[in-house]
Amino acid sequence: MEKDIIAFTRGVPPSESFPLESLITCAQQVIHVDGARILQYGSGAGYHPLCDHIAAQYQVQADRVLIGQGSLQLLDHLCRVMLKQGDRVFIEQPTYDRTITLFKRAGAELVGFHLIDGQTDIDQIKNVLAQSPPPRFFYVIPDFQNPGGSTMSLDNRRELVALSQHFGFTIIEDSPYRQLRYSGQQIPSLFELAPEDVIHMSSFSKLISPGLRTGYMILNNGMAEDVIRFATDTYISPSMLDQAIVHEFLQMGLLNDHINNLKSIFFPRLQALLKTLEESLFEFGVWTKPQGGYYVGFFIGQQVKTPQLSNAGKFGLALTDGSGFFIDDNQRFLRLPFCALSEKTIVEGVHRLRNYLTS
């Protein structure tokens, strides 16, 4: 292990967690029973039985559900339909680097709000709203944030929803990790606080398999028709087979046990990471203590010289460029994904991180 690079890079599930046998059964079953539909062109909105399932889960009309090749693709549609060049989009800082790319590509003017102890600063947001035009969207990841790992408090959620209703902007809630809570109590989603207004995104990538590329979006009433038509114009329909397999997995009642299994793998990894950080790096930075999800966000302490990312390899590490999670090019943040690494590798990885940071 000493010589292999330890990768604190992408937020991917461990391949050994994929429910191979169940997915083989599901694939067989759906092709056998519903092959004539699944192998044909379908609706741009997605495979109807899965749309219906998600609609029932979120207690919305099925015509507000859009399923596609991962939720990022759906966010791209939303941007293309709803954003004009120069429209403002508010984001948390740090936030998911790929959405920053998408928003920039759509011509958005991004305004970032630093998370303080995992919370957005409502007073700062009010100040910005008092002095300049409201955004079209405020994109947030309230549960076990990517990349920070923090959870937005209920008060923060309520205040944000109230602001969105007062100033007429739309919250996009990206919540792929919500069901991976390892400790603490579930907090209502922003969507649950304002189900007619908030756009909610999620995915089966972190719950079943990313390769099945099945993400979804609950659109709000004013936007669903246009965004779904846009999706249809872009690719006619998303993969029917992938969605049918996911639907079968849900219908067979396999998801809850599988999520419990994932938690039993991931929670000890998180605990190992937090314990080793405490033992080895408490002088060199501060970090979040996530209650779920995939990531610990590490903020390099003032006393540490900004390390050169290109040097990480010399210390046996691969790290994601932390500045990608910010619009103001912050070099002093590290995202530490822990789900795909064994506890032993995590401990060794943190030791290497200490050497890297103190070199």
Added chain:
Amino acid sequence: MEKDIIAFTRGVPPSESFPLESLITCAQQVIHVDGARILQYGSGAGYHPLCDHIAAQYQVQADRVLIGQGSLQLLDHLCRVMLKQGDRVFIEQPTYDRTITLFKRAGAELVGFHLIDGQTDIDQIKNVLAQSPPPRFFYVIPDFQNPGGSTMSLDNRRELVALSQHFGFTIIEDSPYRQLRYSGQQIPSLFELAPEDVIHMSSFSKLISPGLRTGYMILNNGMAEDVIRFATDTYISPSMLDQAIVHEFLQMGLLNDHINNLKSIFFPRLQALLKTLEESLFEFGVWTKPQGGYYVGFFIGQQVKTPQLSNAGKFGLALTDGSGFFIDDNQRFLRLPFCALSEKTIVEGVHRLRNYLTS
């Protein structure tokens, strides 16, 4: 059957042609053998073994191959990366309605060239090129065109390639029907005439299953890297499972027999359509005599009053709006897809079409 609507609308394969049992076998096999890779995030360019297979087939480097959720989606990437607002794009008229939508959405200025006996008028193209800026792209469907059914002659192909090289525009060759030739001799593709310059698009939708959403594009050397990065930024990776199933189907050597089976279903349907048109409608229009593919293009004769599309239902027909295949709103064209209709239904459908046209 008398009361049911006969749909000459979408170009979809008959569901009974899907190789269900083979696809179940392929799905089982690939999840079993390569599940750790297939169920994980992959490359934005596609599933590497399938990229390699396609690259070998077309004798190009694998880094020129982009696979995605249907070739339309890939054309959308190409437009977004390569077209600026107001860039010109030349198209055949009629042409595939969904690509007209995509090009318009990308802000292209479309210039259409009417097909005359299935051929583009090279002199007219030269005239336009002499008087105005060359296009960025010329989009063509040379084999069994959608919606016309015609095949571009070898001379026409050569002249078009020569023009593209002289004037510096890029030909996009969309060729999903090429392997479905029922009669006549195969003609070299435009890609084969200029493999470094022409962008070639195709798909397994018409050869195996549309629901698997596996299309591909052979990009030319200057564009591949940017377009593939754009795809990655849009959805990380396309469905790995779908592509792995397609790859397994090819590896098992099942495609040739399956295509022969499809031809044995589709060719009699085309023959029934052409025979019945000749018997029933020779006074009322002219139509193509395709050597392959999915469609017969029907041009309503001058002596026939332009029928109201909304009346088709009264005659037991569903028809696609022919004007969607033109940029100049031609109301006197009908696309007649025949692959998904039985011979009996086709005969009855043409009789109804006669009543509709002569009402």
